Amino acid sequence: MIRSTVLVSGDPISLSRGAEDTRLAIEAELAFYGLEDEVRVGYTGRVNRTDVLPVVVVYPEGIVYGPVSPETGATIVSEHLYKGRKVEHLLVSAEVASAEIDTLGVAEDTLYAQKRVVLKRAGTIDPYSIDEYIAYDGYFALGKALTSMTPGEVLDTVKSSGLQGRGGAGFPTGLKWTFVAQQPESPRYIVCNADESEPGTFKDRLIVEGDPHAVLEGMALAGYAVGASEGWIYIRGEYAMAKDILNHAITAAEELNLLGDNIMGTSFSFHVHVHAGAGAYVCGEETALLNSLEGERGIPRIRPPYPTVYGFRGKPTVVNNVETLANIAPIILNGADWFRAIGTERSPGTKVYTMLGDVALSGLVEAPMGTTLREIIGIYGGGMKGGKAFKAAQTGGSSGTIIPAELLDVPMDFASMREKGVGLGSGALLVCDEDTDIVDLAYVLVRFFKTESCGKCTPCRVGTAQMLEALDRLRKGMARRADLERLEEIATYVQQASFCGLGQAAPVPILTGLQYFRSEFESRLRD
Amino acid sequence: MEDVLATTDGIIDVHGADQEALVEILREVNEVSGHLSREQMQRIASRLSLPLSKVYSVASFYSLISLEPLGKHVVRFCQDAPCHVVGGQQVWEALEHELGIPFGATSLDGEWSLLTTSCIGACAVGPVMMVDSDIHGNLDPQKVREIIARYRGEERSGGIV
Incomplete structure (x- = not known):
């Protein structure tokens, strides 16, 4: 008879800090x-506050301890699980939020008022257990769609939900x-x-x-809506743990006839395959990804078609991006x-x-669209690290834009950001304080x-090299006004002139950097 | 040589001799052998009924696949912005100094290769490097010296430390 479940965070960061030993100590x-x-012991993959x-995490109480070493893990067993006493001094501290955080992310709106749709289950269930997914409304949406909705109704629901692609471009998913x-x-x-692979982004992995x-x-659900019976997940070659979890999940779902x-028992069939890449940023571009999936060099195709x-x-x-797809079941349900x-x-x-850089707390945050950067940093990030002043944020990974302090109060959604000439992108928020050198950034x-350019088109292949050389001269104080x-x-x-999104994005750090911080570039000139 | 080709065949058998599996086959063969040799590429080409030039073209495109033998330990340091703004430059210099080789090189004794990598998605603990398949985060020059010393001191492989 199982009366408690103990989950140890098993993400790479936790593992690098000895989570495996902690788990072994707990089991011993x-x-x-x-x-x-x-007491059942398992791993969970979620990271909220790194x-x-x-x-x-101890269930059913939903009490969260951290950070936990092998020694303190043993204490949690002897005190909490054996004697039934909560170990107060090991609880996750509530240094920032006013409320006491001992139910990290279990109840919505308790921790930093996060609104959880995509991350509702992440961290509260064992990713290796399909039963736990099902216990939290898992596969209910698929059941509802297959038994009471036509493919057209599923399509219409997604269309009228207004969901936009979460990979960066924000294209309407239903469309x-x-x-x-x-x-x-067919x-x-x-x-x-x-x-x-967007630097600073690891939401899809989590x-x-x-x-x-x-x-x-x-x-x-996407397959049912558009009449497809086969799906492929193209995952980067570096994400070994995520790949293993996916393969395990597919097998488990097939055993229960959920894939x-x-x-x-319906006439709908859908098979999912996992395909791992071999290291190439450009494969995140959808046509390059398709080439790689077909066993070719991951270079982009011309669009249209x-x-x-x-x-x-x-x-x-x-x-579709991972995060986009994770939104579908809640929408249908x-x-x-x-x-x-x-x-x-x-x-x-x-x-x-994914919030990074000079903020007090870095990690993963899910917030409603339209939350401002100032709110994200202040509420979720616990403010700037060391009380320093905000200088700029870089959104959406390397292909994103540099956002100055004057745009801190722009609602972060695809349209509002675009109106200001900046981008939401993949969701990376690299926050930089007053000490940051914009030219160096x-x-x-x-x-x-320059490293990731695939070499297919000349503007990107040669242009990234020329821009890098010019920036290097500038940062070393060797450039003249004409060079700038x-x-x-x-x-x-x-x-x-670049062929695909990679080349089109490459100059953005320079162009937005110049737009908002021109004087810093000019101060490096020789003349 | 026979062993290496037998391993290559085994990996092809798992994925099927189909070009759609080429990228995965190349990555896995590289993972087992440390790099991809001409003989292995020839074997893959003949099993998948592809010209060798095609196999070479695809293999040379991806950064996780190496066509040159690398050192016994391979250090891949993240050179992207999130790691850079939290002290990456000092770690970069410490790595070159500690290993005595510049980035992109393999030491003469064949022990170490020092490479850069693009983001590996562990940005919250930057600066980050991979040594073989282990991920090390929150690096500073002192920690780099300790980690390198540990690999020099003992044989190890796999897992995250």
Whole structure:
């Protein structure tokens, strides 16, 4: 008879801090007290506040301890699980929030008022247990769709929810699905883009590691809506743990007939395959991803035709980001109106951010669309590290924009950001304080693109190298005014003439850096 | 040589001799052998009925696949912005100094290769490096020296430390 469940955070950060030893110590201590049949121990993948990792969550109470070492893990067993006393001094501290945090993320709106749709289950369930997913409304949406909705109704629900792609571009998901559903050709495919490589972004990894079935259920619903019976998850080669969790989840779902042939006894069949990449940022671009999936060099294809018309194996294909797909099941289950009530009019729903840099607390945050950067930093990030002043934030990874303090109060949704000439992108928020050297930051960002340029088109291949060289001269104080003008000119050409999104994004750090911090660039000139 | 090719065959058998599996086959063969040799690429080409040039073209594209033998230990340091703004430059210099080789090089004794990598998604604990398949975070010059010393002192592989 199991009376308690203990979950140890098993994400790479926790593992690097000895989570495995902590788990072993907990198991040994449970055996010592003869509790091994009453208390189940598992890993969970979620990270919320990285400063408290590794965490240990004890259910059913939902009490969160952290950071936990092997020694304190043993104490939790002897005190909490054996004697039934909460170990006060090991509880996750509530240094920032006013409320006491001993139920980290268990109840909505308790921790920093996070609104959880995508991350609802991540961290509270064992990603290796399909039963726990099902116990938290898992596969209910798929059941509802297959038994009481037509594919057209599923499509209409997603369309009227206003969901936009969470990979960065913000394209309306329902519209993309409609394009595929309208194609006369078949078979059609669903591809999940899990090639998350945007520097500073690791939300997709944590969604997959924390709640893999949410992605699988979203894919199956997409397949039902557009008439596809096969799906592929393209995951980056570096994400070994996430890949393992996905493969495990697929097998478990097939055993319960929640994936595979004739799902839940209906005529709908859907198979999911996992395909790992081999290290190439450009494969996050959807047509490059499709080439890589077909065993080619991961270079982009010309668009149009878009993947909705000519995608995987030349067939109509939906390519959706992990976070986008994780939104589908909640939308089908709760309806489009429920979803539209979250976020803003033009961008409903939530956004998952990875907050980094000079903030007090770094980690994963899910907030309603339209939350401002000032709120995210102040409320979720615990303010600036060391009380320093905010200088700039870099959003959406390297391909994002540099945001100055004057834009701190812009609602963060796709349309509002675009109106200000900046981008929401993938959800990375790299916060920089007053000590940050913007020229140096631009140099590092452009170096990334020079490294990752696939070489297919000249503006990107040659342009990124030229921009990097010019920035290097500038940061070393060797550049003249004419060099800076030339740099700006090249940046504009590269943005306009590059073949795909990588090259078009590469000059953005320079251009937005110059727009908001021109004097810093000019102060490095020789003349 | 026979062993290496037998391993290559085993990996092809798991994925099927189909070009759609080429990227995964190449990555896994590379993972087992440390790098991809001409003989292995020839074997993959003939099993998948592809020209060798195609296999080479794909293999040379991806950063996790190496066509040159690397050192016994491979250090991959993240050079991207999130790691850079939290002290990456000092760690970069400490690594070159400690290993006595510049980035991109393999030491003459074949012990170490020092490479850069793009973001590995562990940004919250930056600066970050991978040594073989282990991820090390929150690096500073002192920690770099300690970690390198640990690998010099003992044989180890796999897992995250």
